[in-house]
Amino acid sequence: MEMKVLKAGETMVSIKPDYVREIIDVIRSNASPKAMREHLEDYHENDIADVLELLSIAERKKLYRILDASMLSNILEYAKEHDAGIYLDEMDINKAAKVIENMESDAALGVLQKVEKNKRMLLIDYLNEAVRKNIALMSSFDEDEIGSKMTTNHIAIRENLTIKQAMRALIEQASTNDNISTLFVTDESGAFYGAIDLKELITARQDTSLDSLIMTSYPYVYGHEDIDDCIERLKDYSEDLIPVLDNDNNLLGVITSQNIIQVVDDEMSEDYAKLGGLTAEEDLKEPLLQSMKKRLPWLFVLLALGLLVSSVVGLFEQVVSQLTLIMCFQSLILDMAGNVGTQSLAVTIRVLMDETLTGKQKLHLVLKETKIGFANGLLLGIISFVILGIYIFAMKGRGLLMALAISGCIGISLLLAMVISSAVGTLIPLFFKKIHVDPAVASGPLITTVNDLVAVITYYGLSWILLLNILHLAE
Numbered sequence: 001m002e003m004k005v006l007k008a009g010e011t012m013v014s015i016k017p018d019y020v021r022e023i024i025d026v027i028r029s030n031a032s033p034k035a036m037r038e039h040l041e042d043y044h045e046n047d048i049a050d051v052l053e054l055l056s057i058a059e060r061k062k063l064y065r066i067l068d069a070s071m072l073s074n075i076l077e078y079a080k081e082h083d084a085g086i087y088l089d090e091m092d093i094n095k096a097a098k099v100i101e102n103m104e105s106d107a108a109l110g111v112l113q114k115v116e117k118n119k120r121m122l123l124i125d126y127l128n129e130a131v132r133k134n135i136a137l138m139s140s141f142d143e144d145e146i147g148s149k150m151t152t153n154h155i156a157i158r159e160n161l162t163i164k165q166a167m168r169a170l171i172e173q174a175s176t177n178d179n180i181s182t183l184f185v186t187d188e189s190g191a192f193y194g195a196i197d198l199k200e201l202i203t204a205r206q207d208t209s210l211d212s213l214i215m216t217s218y219p220y221v222y223g224h225e226d227i228d229d230c231i232e233r234l235k236d237y238s239e240d241l242i243p244v245l246d247n248d249n250n251l252l253g254v255i256t257s258q259n260i261i262q263v264v265d266d267e268m269s270e271d272y273a274k275l276g277g278l279t280a281e282e283d284l285k286e287p288l289l290q291s292m293k294k295r296l297p298w299l300f301v302l303l304a305l306g307l308l309v310s311s312v313v314g315l316f317e318q319v320v321s322q323l324t325l326i327m328c329f330q331s332l333i334l335d336m337a338g339n340v341g342t343q344s345l346a347v348t349i350r351v352l353m354d355e356t357l358t359g360k361q362k363l364h365l366v367l368k369e370t371k372i373g374f375a376n377g378l379l380l381g382i383i384s385f386v387i388l389g390i391y392i393f394a395m396k397g398r399g400l401l402m403a404l405a406i407s408g409c410i411g412i413s414l415l416l417a418m419v420i421s422s423a424v425g426t427l428i429p430l431f432f433k434k435i436h437v438d439p440a441v442a443s444g445p446l447i448t449t450v451n452d453l454v455a456v457i458t459y460y461g462l463s464w465i466l467l468l469n470i471l472h473l474a475e
Contacts, residue, residue, distance in 0.1 A: 019047040020054070027051070027059055033066045040067065049078035052087060064091050069098035077107045085114025093119075097126035104151040105134040106259065137252065146230055147223025149263050150244040150253035155183045159193045159214065163204050170201070182241045184251055185214050191249040194218050220245055223252055227263055234260050298445060305449040309456055316460035319468060325396065326463050329388065329410050330456075336380065337417040337455035338448035344369045344425030345447045349439050352429060366426050373422025377415035385411035402473055409466050413459040420458065421451040 026039050040048065052060060052075070064072065064087075072091075076084040076099065088096050088111055100108045100123060112120050112135065124132060134152045141147035155177055157169045166183070174180055183201065185193040195218035196210075204213060220243045221230045234242055234255060242255040313320075320327055351357065351365055389407035392398050398406070425447050429439035467473045 019043060020051055023048055023051045024054060027055065027063055037066050037068075041071070045071070045074040046078040049075050052079060053083060057090060060087065060090060064095060069095060070102045073099045073102035076111060077103060081110045081114050084111045088112075088123075089115055089119060093122060093126060097123055101127060101131045104153055105131075105138050105253070106149055106151055109135050109138040109148075141223055144226055144228075145223060146221050146225050146227050146234075146255065146263075147244055147252065149227070149259045150223065150255050151179070151259065152253040153177045153179050154241065154243075154254040155180050156186055156251055157183055157196075159185045159187055159211065161210055163201070163206050163208055163210055166196075166201060166210055170198075179241055179254060179256060182239070184241075184243050184254070186251055190251065192220060192243055192245050192251045195243070218243070221255065222247065231260075231263060235264070302445050302449050305446075305453065309449065309452050312453060312456050313460070316456075316464060319460050319464045323406075323463060323467060323473065325392070325398070325406060326409075326459075326467075330459065332384070332410070333413050333417050333455045333459045334452050336414060337421040337451040337458075340373055340376070340418045341421040341425035341447040341451040344373070344422045345429060348426045348429045352433055352439050362430055366423060366430070369422045369426045370419060373419045374415070377418030380418070381411035381415040384414055405467060405471050405473055409462055410459075412466075413455075413462050416462070417451070417455040417458045420454050424450060424454060 023040065023043055026036060029036065031039065052063075055063070067075075072095075076087060079087065088099065091099065100112065103111065108131070112123065115123065124135070127135070137152070138148060138150075155170055155173045157166050161169065170180065170183060181198050183196045183198065185196060187193050194214040194216040196213045196215070200213045219233065219237045219239065221234065223244050223246055240257045242260075243251055244253045244255060246252050347369065348365065385404075385407045387407075388410055389404045392406055393400055393403035396403070428447065428450070432439045
C-alpha cells in the first residue's frame with residue numbers, strides 16, 4: 001500500500017466512508033448471490049435499511065432473494081414500521097413469514113400492523129404456532145401499555161434446579177433466545193421469583209445452591225401499566241432486561257434496554273409534537289389531508305382564544321385612542337409573557353415525568369417558577385423603564401414626565417405579566433396532570449395565547465388605571 005508523505009503545512013483529512021453508495025454498488029453489481037451476501041454481511045443492518053428506499057422494487061426483490069430470513073429480519077427492525085410493512089409486502093409469502101418469525105415480538109407486531117389486511121391475515125396463517133401465540137399476546141395490550149413494548153425473547157428457569165440443571169436449561173433456550181445476560185427465575189406455578197446474573201451462574205461452583213444466586217428484589221413491571229407511569233422506573237434501574245408480569249405475577253416477557261430507548265424516544269417525539277400544537281407526530285411522507293387533521297384541532301382552539309384576545313383589546317379602545325403611543329410597545333409585553341410561560345411549561349413537563357412527585361413538591365415548583373418570573377421581570381422591567389423612558393423622551397418628543405410615566409407603566413406591566421405567565425405556565429400542566437390529561441397538551445401555542453390574554457389585560461388595564469385615571473395623561 002502506498003503511503004502519502006505529508007509536506008510541511010499540510011494537514012491530514014479523514015474521509016468518512018460512504019456506506020450507502022458502497023452498499024448500492026454491491027447490490028447493483030454482477031457478483032454471484034453468495035459473494036454478494038458475504039459482502040453485505042460486512043455492513044451493519046442499519047446502513048442496509050437506509051439503502052432500501054433508494055432501490056427500485058426489482059433491486060429490493062433481488063436483495064430479498066439473496067439474503068436469508070435472519071438477516072432480513074434484522075434489517076427490517078431498523079427500518080421505519082411503515083416502510084418495513086411495504087418491504088414485507090413485496091416479499092414472497094413464505095420468505096415474509098420466515099422474516100416475521102425471526103423478528104422480536106414487538107417489532108413483528110408493529111410491522112404486521114402496517115401490512116395490507118388480507119396479506120396480514122395470510123401471513124399470520126403461515127407463522128408457526130409459537131410466533132402466533134406471542135403476537136396474540138402482544139396484541140392484547142394497548143399501545144400505551146408497557147406490555148406492548150416487550151419481547152418474549154428471554155431465558156426463564158425454575159427456582160428448584162441445581163447449578164448444573166440451570167446451565168443445561170440455559171444452553172437449551174439460548175439456541176432460540178439471545179437475551180441471556182440475565183436469567184429469570186419462576187416458581188412451580190410460573191410466578192416470577194427473581195433473577196440471576198449470567199456471570200454469577202457461570203462462575204458458581206456445582207455444589208452452590210441456586211437460591212443463593214437469585215436476586216429476589218429484582219425490579220419488574222406489569223404488562224398493563226401505562227408507559228408514562230413506569231418509564232422513569234425503567235430508566236432509573238438501568239438494567240439490560242426488565243421482566244414484565246401479568247396480574248397473577250406470571251412472567252410474560254421482558255423489556256430490553258433497546259426497548260426502553262425506543263420508548264423514551266417515542267414519548268419525547270410525541271410530547272414535542274404536542275408542544276408544537278399537533279395531535280400526533282408527522283413525517284415527510286405524510287399526505288396533506290392527514291397532516292391537516294393533526295394540526296387543525298389545536299388551530300381551532302387557538303383561533304377562538306385569539307379572537308378573545310382581540311376582543312379584550314377592543315375593550316380598551318378608549319385607552320388606545322387617547323394614548324396611541326402605547327400601541328408601539330404592546331408586542332414587547334406579549335412576547336416576553338409568552339416566552340416566560342413557555343419556559344415554565346418546559347420545566348414543569350420535565351419535572352412531571354417523575355410520577356412520585358408530592359403535593360408539597362408541586363407547590364414548591366409553582367413558587368419557584370413564580371419567584372424566577374418576579375426576579376427576571378423586575379430586572380427587565382427596570383431596564384425597560386430606563387431605556388424606553390429615554391427613547392420616548394428623546395426620539396418621540398414627549399415631555400420627561402410623560403415619557404417616564406409611560407415607560408414606568410410598561411416596566412410594571414412587564415413585571416406583572418412575567419410573574420403571572422410563570423405561574424400560568426406551571427399551573428396549567430399541573431391541572432392537566434391532575435385531571436389525567438397528558439400535560440404536554442398544554443402546548444407552547446396554547447400557553448403563548450393564554451399569556452397573550454394575560455399580557456393584554458395587564459398592559460392596557462394598568463395604562464387605563466395609571467396613565468388615564470391617576471395621572472390623567474392623554475395625547
